[in-house]
Amino acid sequence: MQPTRIAICPSTRPAACQQRDIVLTELTVMEDGDWALGCGHEELRLRELEEARTRALQLEKTMRWWSDCTASWREKWAKVRAERNRAREEASSLRERLEGATAELAEARRERRGMSADNARILREAGGPRAETERRGEEGEGDGKDVDDEDDEEGERQEEEENHGDDDDDDDDREGGDAEGEPADAAMTGVNRAGKEVERMSSPEQEPVRDTQPGKRSVALPSNKDTTLVEEPWEKRRDAGNYRRGAGPAGRLQEAAVASAVEEELARATVLRLRLDESLKTLLKEREDKSELTKTIEKLEAEVLQWSLKNEELNKSKQEALKQLALLREAHEAEMGRMTEDLEDQVSAHSSMDKKLSDMRAELERLQAENAAEWGKRERLDTEKLALERDNKKLRLQLDDLEEQLSKRRKQTASASDADLRSVQAQLYEKNKELCDLRHAYGKQRKAQADVAAELAHAQRRAEQSEAEVKKLRQRVDELKREAARAEDELDETQNQVRRLQRSLDEQVETSENLQVQLEHLQTRLRRQQTDSLFGKKRSGGRYEPSEGGAAGSEEDDGNSS
Template sequence: MNQNMNLGSVQKLMEETQVFGTQPRQPYKLGGNYQPGGHLCNSKLPSQSFYPYSSHSPYMHTNYSSDWEIFEAVKIRELEEVKARAAQMEKTMRWWSDCTANWREKWSKVRGERNKAREEARQLRIKLDSVVKELSMLKKINQSLVSEKENLENITAWKTEFSCSEISYIKKDLNKLTFLVREPVKERRKTKIPGAEDTQKDVEVIKDRSNHNKKITPKPPDFFPNGVPSIYLEEPKKSLDTTAKTTENDLIHVSVLHLHLAEMQKILQKEREMNVFLEKEMEKIENELFLWKWKYEELRQTKLESLKQRERLEAERPSLEEENRRLKLQVKEIQGLLEMKNKATLTKLSCDHQDAQSKLLVKNKV
């Protein structure tokens, strides 16, 4: 539309110049009461219509000045439009550069925060994996300790039962030895050595002999003049001491295992609390990651929109540059035409002025 307006204004200007070149010339008139037979010195000065194309002619002056002002106003308006378009284009390019710079800054900031969040999530995952591994190891240790405790309880129960039965057998052996001390020599020779038969048979024999020898007064044996030897009495004492020591050691070991188990339970409780805390932190990080993803998508959409706008501006840029070049060429052409027209008008005016002066001189001579 602007191009059509510019072409129309140029065509109008050319038509006006053509009309201006083909205007009829008015006859020369002398002012005052000049008679044809009179002398030129007695006449008054010539009127302004004497020079139709001079600067003193009102018609020529007004017509030429009005055309020039119109043409100048049109050209000034076109130049202002071109300048406004160039300024608008420069403003859009500056706005685009600022927009891209802001977008790059925001994108770099978001990318740095996203990488930081990813690194924190990775570290927390590593910590969670290590904690889970430690928990599994502690569970295995706890299970092994529980099984060991059960085994120790079974062993201690068996040992206590065995020690009680052993003590009962030792007491029976002591009773048997004391009974042997009181037995007569003849019956002792008939009996067997203690420990040769089973314990049940020994108990039955001892019971029978005790019932049989209730009425008999015991006599000291001939082959034990100094009493019962100490060997038979020290062996049961040693066995009792060893069983007592083993039971005491087992109880100490069980108490130590109980303490260790309590410590392991405390550690497991702390690990459970830490696991719960880490799960909460993971949920928090996942929520933050979701938020950052949403922001990333929003920025990506804005980036796509800005890229589309940039492509559109880049597509419009060559057309605007071409139009700007065309307008500059038109301005140069119009300026050249104006210079040519001015030169032509000046030459015509000078020629007309010389013709008028020559005619005036001829008339004066006549």
């Protein structure tokens, strides 16, 4: 019976170890399969992440392209805007030049009107003496006939003949008239000629005409009837001269007065002629300036028209560019909206993928930790298995040795005593007992190790709790520090307020002291004035006594001191 028990004990032990190895191999195979599945999912997620990154790069490139397009459009619009502003500035400068030219033209017109008014005034001044001489001649002739249109034509014809041949007319005047009547007629013709030239220059329609021949002047009579000067026929003048010549002493006196008046009129006519020449020169110069101004105005108007056309073209191009920009902006906004939606979808997908990836990483870390723990257990079991196998081998060797010794003893001594067999069986029993004790100690050791691991986990949890409490305490300390800083700031503010109040109080005390000093000075001055007034009254009354005054002054001083 006992040998069979010895045979069963070594045979049952390796079977349990083999079953444990099978279980461990199954666990490792399951863990490897889960790890392979996790790796496949991770590769898929990494591929999706790479695709999302490529799409994000494409979106960044398109956004960069759109930003470059918008920058180029901004540059173009800046150039167009600068050209438009330049055109506006040039148009404004041309408008200012046009306004200045119009103002100068208006000033020239006003000056021309003033000169025409001066010419009319000169004409009126020149027409007054001539009317007076005609009136005197008519009184000397005693003939008060009116001059009609035929006389005007005859006077013009005689004037032309006079212009063509002044010498012949002068000879005829010497033969038929007096020496004193001759300068009077010449003065009359000069005055008439000057009046006609002045009227011709004063009229805005007619232009002054230069002398084409020496001794001949073409004169155009103005159409205004109020300023028309009509010469008398030459024959009537000669008759008037003959009548004056035979008029006697009264006629001679009258002729002398007329001659003096004629000389004065001649002097005035020369002055008027000079003034007329100056006015003609100024008018010609003004006409030239006017022509130049009209040319410049036409040129400026052409330039303004050209710039207005350019401005219209720029406005049209601006409108077209604005339309294109609006279309591009709408397309850009639509594209940006689509891209933002895609990007948001990608970001949400990426965030969900990141979340899943983080969950998977946490799960993987947990599985890795469990796998590491299982591997640790497996290694420990392997070491235990190896130790048990060594013990089993040792026991088998010992058993083989014992069996050999037993067989030898059986062979040597067939009649071996039962005491030796029992001693061997007792040794074997002791060995088995030691093996059971070792197994029991191994179980206790594993239990103690599990207890130590539990205590370690509990200590870790307590350490985490203590760290959280330390963080809370640090936060509380920081809050207390901030509160202390705020309290210190409030204390500093209160101290500053107290100092300010103390300074204001000191200033008020100083002002009160100054006012007190001023009040004392005023009181002393008032006392002095009162004493001076009292002394003055006593001196004026003649009752001044030094002893009484001193006594009064001492009494007043005593009163003031009191």
